[in-house]
Each structure stands twice: as C-alpha cells, then as structure tokens.
Amino acid sequence: MPAASHPKYDQHYTDGKARRQSCPRASQADCHLAADRDVVALVESTSQGRVPALAPLRYARMRASPFAFFRxxxxxxxxxxxxxxxxxxxxxxxxxxxxxxxxxFASPERQLVFDINDFDETHPGPWEWDVKRLAVSLVLASRSRGFNAGEARATVLRLAETYRRRLHAFSQMSQLELWYCRVGFEELLSHAPDEATRQQLQKVADKARSQTQERLLPKMTENEDGGLRLRDNPPVIFHLDQAGGPLAACDDWLGDDSLAKVQGMLNRYIATLKEDRRELLQRFRLVDVAFKVVGVGSVGTRCLVLLLQDDYDQPLFLQLKEARPSVLEAFTQECVHGNQGKRVVFGQRLMQATSDLFLGWTHSADDRHFYMRQLRDMKGAPALETFASAGELASYGQACAWTLARAHAKSGGCAAEIAGYLGESDKFDQALADYAQAYADQVEADYRLFDAAIQSGRLPCAPATR
Incomplete structure (x- = not known):
C-alpha cells in the first residue's frame, strides 16, 4: 500500500500542516540576527583549539570572497x-x-552517486536550517559569478520547488524503499535540463572516476631509500617532524614517535568497523603519515593523510580528520555520542544513501576526537568558476535540493510532516528566496567587517590571497 493512501500518512501530513499556525511559511522569509552579534569575535572563537600557525592560511582562504567567508x-x-x-x-x-x-563519490559497489559529502557539522536540528544554508550559498555563488539579482532569485525558487516536490515524493515511499533510494549519476544525467548541464556533469563524473587509489599514488608519494613516502607540499601537506613547520608551535599534539601514536589511533579506528572491513584493514600496514590542510572551514584542525600498503605494496590512502563539536550544538542539544568523530559517522551513515567503506572514528591519546575515511575515492564536484550561466548554476542547485530532500526524508522519518508544512503552493519557495537574498546581503556586510579586521592587523592573514 502506498504511504500516501494510509490513514497514518494523512495524519502526519495534517500534523505538519498544523505547524503553520505557530510558524507560518511566510515567516521563513524573516532574516533574524543573534543578539550581541560580534562577527570578528566569532571568527576568533572558531580558531581556538586549531593549529595557531595555520590561522593566517585559514583567514586567507576565507578572504577570497564573501562566498568563501560564508563557507x-x-x-x-x-x-x-x-x-x-x-x-x-x-x-x-x-x-x-x-x-x-x-x-x-563511489559507493562500496564502485557506483558513482551524487550526495552530500561533508558532515563535520551534522547534528539534530530544524530541517529548514539546511535548506536555508543551501539557498544562501546559491545566491552568493550567483553574485560571485556576476549573475543579476533576478537570476539569483530564480535559482533559489527552482531549488525550493525541487526540494518541496522531491520531499513530497519521498514522503510517500515506504521506509525500506526510502532507505535504499539513491541518486546515481545516470539518473542525475537523465534529468539534466540541457546539453550544457549534461556536459558539465559528465566532465565532473569523469574526473571523479579518475580519483582512485592507484591514480593518487604517483601524485602523492615519492621513493625514498627503497620505500614510499608521502610527498611534502607545504603548506598544504607536510610531515609532522618537519623542522620549523606549522606544528612546531603546537607540540602538545603527537610530538615524538608520531608514527606509533598514529598507529594507536588507527588500531582504535579499526575496532569501530564492521568485522569484514576490520579483516580487510588488518591486511595493510601503516607506511607513512603527513599533515594535510583541507577545505576552508577545516583549515587548522588536525587532519592527516595515512599511506598504507598491502603485502603486494598496493596503496590505500586514508584521511584522519579532527572532529570538533558541531556549530549547531550550542543552539540545539548536547552531543549524545561520546565522541565527536562518532557523531560525524552516525550522521553521515544516516543521511547519505551509501557511505564510504572505511568510514569510522577514533581518538588520540590526549582525547582529541577524529573520524577516518578514504582519501578522494572517486570524489568530484564542479568548481564554482565552471558555471557559465545562471541556468547551469540553478540546475546544479536543483540536484543538491533533490539529494538534500532524500537525506532529510531518510534521516528523520518525518517526511510526511515536512511535506504537510510545505504544502502544494509556492509560499515557502517565495519566503526562502526572500530570506536567501536578505541573508546574502548580511553575509557581505559580515565579510566587510572580517576584511577590515584583517586590514587593521587584528586577524593575521597569509599574503597574496586575492
């Protein structure tokens, strides 16, 4: 029996619709700001606990544009x-x-899927927070590409309509059908609205397919004394014992005998995997470790690349990434998982249609929390600069909205209630477009304060970033 024909579905849908009384859809357009809001102080607070010497690089990456600052x-x-x-x-x-x-990215069956690929901040929270963050990012991306205000608004309206329509469809699936649902490359390609979008998707997919462990080997390693060693590329990749390196000012972490300490974290991580995957990982040996600076928001957190090899010297690259408390935690509820890395893994497994074969968590001797996964295993996404038209950007935003709706329907089990709240009209869509444009204005104002703090010398910044 389809869920939509079941009395329970009707009740859930009605309950969601009733929520409009306390939170009208039009109110989602309101652009509220936190009390006692100090942008520069917030930026400084997020640098606490990170590698101090990497703060200038982090700020440099954020300074590239309002969109980068937002990220x-x-x-x-x-x-x-x-x-x-x-x-x-x-x-x-x-x-x-x-x-x-x-x-x-690649599923364990080596199929290319499209999905959310970053869960550092995953946590329980209102579903609309994700939709609003996606919508604002679309407006900022539109502005950075030089598209006009009307085009930017149209991209958000298309995103909202897609999220609403897909959420309605997902709300009518059985729980098992929903759990097995995924957005594969071929399905995404078949829904591309024009040839330019199809070509862009194909190009990104081809690049993703080339990101294999074997292809990474010559890019990331070099021979030294008859064995392999990760290739230094400071300030992005460097060894922990590098003289005068960024970690010299952070000797509370790992310190001497770092390889043995990483091996301890690796052993604790392996214990969090399923039995068959534990067996597989135990057929590899740890060969080398290097620090790797990643992303924009993660710069300065402790992230490592691990090079492992099997008996035939074939490689496996793993990424160990520090998991700090979610930014949502202070505004929602405390983490219930006991380890922030476990929080990330739980959220990722719950929201993604399929997850990395080697996804797990661990902790260091000084009780820092981490999660681990494969490095660049068939991962790929278009660069912002590749969107030549507002239509291409809007189409990509619709793909993101599609998979976000699936993730929300899978993770919460309350898709019918969300569908009832959204309804059939475009009231939420219009409110979201209003909010996204207003908040994008606020982000640009915040960016100017951030940039002024760099110019005044309050925030250190690496040179030649713009």
Missing part, C-alpha cells in the same frame, strides 16, 4: 538561524549544506 563560518548563520523561526520539526541535518558540500 568558512557556519557558526555565524547557525547562531542567526537559532534566533529565527522554527517549524518544530527536528531531525539529523547536515549543518553545513552549502553548494560546495555536495558532489560525486
């Missing part, structure tokens, strides 16, 4: 969203669902 400071919008309207429907959300946190 690097999820905390600001989280605080502002917490001050605004709330539908009351809470579930596991991404927490940082901006445009560049979606892309292709």
């Amino acid at each position: 690097g400071m999820a905390m600001i919008q989280a605080a502002d969203l917490a001050a605004g309207p709330d539908s009351g429907l809470r579930l596991q959300i991404c927490g940082d669902a901006h445009l560049m946190n979606f892309g292709f």
